[in-house]
Amino acid sequence: MGDRKGAGRLMVVDEIQPEVITRRNRSCIALPRLRSLLIALVCIAIPYSSIAQEKKNVRVVFTSLAWNSELPFRVALARGLFKAQGLEIQPIFVRGGPAAMAALLSGEVDFAEIGGAQAVMRTRARGTDVTMIGLISNTVSYQLLGNKSTRGLEELRGKILGVTGAGAFSDFAMRTFLRRRGIDPDKDVTLRAIGGSALRAAALEKGLVAAAPFAPEDTVRLMRLGFPMIANLGDSLNIPQGVIATRSDVLEKYPEMTKRFLKALILGMQVTKTNKAEAIKAGYESGLQGEPEVVNHAYDLYATTLSSDLAVNVPGMQFMLDEDKRSGLVDSKFTLDRVINDRPLKRAQDELKAEGRLKP
Numbered sequence: 001m002g003d004r005k006g007a008g009r010l011m012v013v014d015e016i017q018p019e020v021i022t023r024r025n026r027s028c029i030a031l032p033r034l035r036s037l038l039i040a041l042v043c044i045a046i047p048y049s050s051i052a053q054e055k056k057n058v059r060v061v062f063t064s065l066a067w068n069s070e071l072p073f074r075v076a077l078a079r080g081l082f083k084a085q086g087l088e089i090q091p092i093f094v095r096g097g098p099a100a101m102a103a104l105l106s107g108e109v110d111f112a113e114i115g116g117a118q119a120v121m122r123t124r125a126r127g128t129d130v131t132m133i134g135l136i137s138n139t140v141s142y143q144l145l146g147n148k149s150t151r152g153l154e155e156l157r158g159k160i161l162g163v164t165g166a167g168a169f170s171d172f173a174m175r176t177f178l179r180r181r182g183i184d185p186d187k188d189v190t191l192r193a194i195g196g197s198a199l200r201a202a203a204l205e206k207g208l209v210a211a212a213p214f215a216p217e218d219t220v221r222l223m224r225l226g227f228p229m230i231a232n233l234g235d236s237l238n239i240p241q242g243v244i245a246t247r248s249d250v251l252e253k254y255p256e257m258t259k260r261f262l263k264a265l266i267l268g269m270q271v272t273k274t275n276k277a278e279a280i281k282a283g284y285e286s287g288l289q290g291e292p293e294v295v296n297h298a299y300d301l302y303a304t305t306l307s308s309d310l311a312v313n314v315p316g317m318q319f320m321l322d323e324d325k326r327s328g329l330v331d332s333k334f335t336l337d338r339v340i341n342d343r344p345l346k347r348a349q350d351e352l353k354a355e356g357r358l359k360p
Helices: 002-015 026-056 067-078 097-105 115-127 167-182 195-205 216-224 246-251 255-274 276-285 293-305 314-326 343-355
Strands: 059-064 087-093 111-115 131-135 143-147 160-163 190-193 211-214 229-232 240-244
Touching: 002 293, 059 067, 059 097, 067 111, 067 216, 067 255, 067 276, 067 293, 097 111, 097 115, 097 216, 097 240, 097 293, 115 131, 115 240, 115 314, 131 167, 143 216, 160 195, 160 293, 167 190, 167 211, 167 314, 190 216, 195 211, 195 216, 211 216, 211 240, 216 293, 240 246, 246 255, 255 276, 255 343, 276 293
Parallel strands: 059 087, 059 111, 160 190, 160 211
Antiparallel strands: 111 240, 131 240, 143 211, 143 229
């Protein structure tokens, strides 16, 4: 009854004819008319302003301040590419993939850049709401460095090799690389969990490990100290490393925000891959740090690993999934379409092509 009565009042106001309004009752009728108009405006304005606010402010979590993983994003930030898409970006740094994944799954952030496609895939396989929407690097950006007495691949046999941790991406990359070079990672060498890059470097210097994988900046610094590069893993491992992840509810609620975020990041990637000097300049302007000589030489090691348009390396992802299935880490029935959703990326790519800012 209450709803009908309220509706009736509105109908009465709407149906009053101007010709029957006298000077005497004009003010009495104007008030309900104004009230009705204000109610309608409030009903319209609140949801739209709320949506616009949520779509504009974007929180992104990162696990590293390394140039090879951060530079495309930092270029987009420094050159106003996100703002040009109507977005305000709040970058957040945490230590380690698990912390970044927790921030994403809790709803604290909208997007996460994570250094290891396997982490996203394994998390999704456990039934958690996480989706991969693009790739920063389609190939491995690690280099394998030996200690000062280990300079060749064959010299690794019977030796201890350092990795971040058992099951980590560095562990997977090393196992894959060794197998492809005819070395059994379970029989011919010992893979030992050492920890982060600083700990691996210390182990290498002390001779505790014969070799270990490092990111480009660490590689350049260690090579200056006389440690030899045995191999650039990116030359032979066409498997994804840096990924962009989100939740399905973000994709459902904010498809435009997601598309615009990806458009800006693609444009940042284009600058990164095609204009070394401009990209490095933007990196410094946006807060990245490092010795210019190290930064410059490291760029040459990772630039070719970057994805020009964030496209997903499906064959590489399928290889990783098959390996995880073989190891029993992922259910044999799990498929890639459950973790990859590149529809927003394709819309972003198509719009940039139509605008003439991305080559078909």
